[in-house]
Amino acid sequence: MQQITQQPSVTRHTRSGKINIRSGNRVSLVLRATLWTLGALTVLAFFFFDYTGFRPLQAIPETLYNLKAMFLEPKLSHFGWGEAAMQVAITLGLGALATVFGAAFAFFLALGAAENLSVPWLSKSIRIVVAFVRAVPTVLWVLIFAIAAGLGSEAAVLGMLFHSVAYLVKAFSEAFEEVDPKILEALRSTGAGWWQTVVHGVLPSTFTYLLSWTFLRFEINFSVAVAMGAAAGAGGIGFELFMASGFYFDLREVGVITYMILAIAIVLEVLSTRLKSRVYSAS
Amino acid sequence: MSLLEVNGLTKSYQPGNPILKDVSFSVEAGEFIAVIGPSGAGKSTMLRCLNRMVDIGEGQVLFDGRDVGAQNKKGLRDVRKNIGMVFQHYNLVPRLTVIENVLHGRFGYKSTLQGVLGRFTEEEKRKAFDLLGKLGIAEHAYKRCDQLSGGQQQRVGICRALIQDPKIILCDEPIASLDPNSSRIIMDHLKTISIEFGITCIVNLHQVDVAKDYANRIIGLRKGEVVFDGPSPLLSQRFTDEIYGMKTAVEMRELITV
């Protein structure tokens, strides 16, 4: 007769002797310790601030006044609406350029980086390089390219492109690795070559993911392009924002530009949601 | 010369733990062979060694006079295009249509560019529809595969194998995910294929009775060893018990009543 016997060697127990059902005991301990330490440091930091020149009674109403001027009385004074639209278009263009080229490069690199489609040495090397590129912020890449191309839109696009490629390679290659190995097995068993397997097995299975990652990156690139217009002289609405705030101190114009950027961001968000729901409902 | 010859095939995934031990048999053209054996006996592994979907360890697989293990990339593609494969989980690309999935079976005959661009001749397309018609799913040709029932998907899988014009079809538990009725339809189709087109079939099966009903010959695997190889009528209860490592009926009864 068989009998279910207990296996004390397999089960793990908590300190109180109960059977533990979580495996990551040490991980959660480290996590908790980290959170407590960070919390303590935050509280401590308040005692070391330099409070000279800090007059809250005066600062609060002045900030409120500035916010009111910015957001409740927006007004363009240094350029017209046509010019503003043009500048927004330039910023969108910068973002689109970096995204489209980035996605194209990333597609091929991601094929090399995906473990199920590539060889270990290639996949590892691409991953390492890409992780390094991604760890350096976009702004820094723009400044690095500015050495060669000079500050301006070229350096901005190159820098954004660089970071976009690295970002999308990670996203794309993870999507590729999710492809059902059974699909690849079937295609290989028919005698299909590598490219045929990729185009007819991997691509149809991941296309919607690639599209939504690319769009997400476009949203990011748009906001980076705004910042680059201000910081790296890439032109576009970001540069106007920089002029309005740092040069003319025109809060009302800053308000208009902020609203415009906000509007574009909302439009992009709506578009991407639409795109996603359409693509997914078709699948 | 036999169509397929397996000599002393010994395969292990981890060193020192052979999954297949010195497996030898040969297959004549037109045979319908069932491979039976308990879970983990190595049926799937053996089948995948035949077209080198997994690396052949020691031993030799000769297909149509060619040493499968010794082929380079191009030679291997050439071997594979002559061997159709049918899977338990159909292994179709779910987001593509039925007809697209069937035509995937032609990639072995195409140059890289032709294949990538999906250039299929009218002849190939006509053949694909013919096959779909033969298996009774022509009306679903433009549907996406994930909208089909399991039995229908398996028929798509068979069409994909058939359009390869294969000399042999390997089926890895083609009916394990299907209800009895669909199972019968699929097995009938496989039988028809083997008789009508003269294509050799090797089918991994879990159901001994199905194996006896359809196959001319049965190979029994147990723990990676061939313990039975002969015409299906000769597979007696005693051999079945040995393959599945079961006690005889009397011993079983004793065990239960204890």
Ligand SMILES: Nc1ncnc2c1ncn2[C@@H]1O[C@H](COP(=O)(O)OP(=O)(O)OP(=O)(O)O)[C@@H](O)[C@H]1O
């Ligand atoms: N890719 C792999 N890597 C390592 N071990 C494997 C691999 N594939 C199969 N095995 C092992 O090989 C043994 C035989 O597996 P196989 O799938 O060939 O058995 P099977 O007879 O087809 O079983 P089933 O009837 O359950 O499908 C199993 O013990 C399994 O764990």
Ligand SMILES: [Mg+2]
């Ligand atoms: Mg199996």
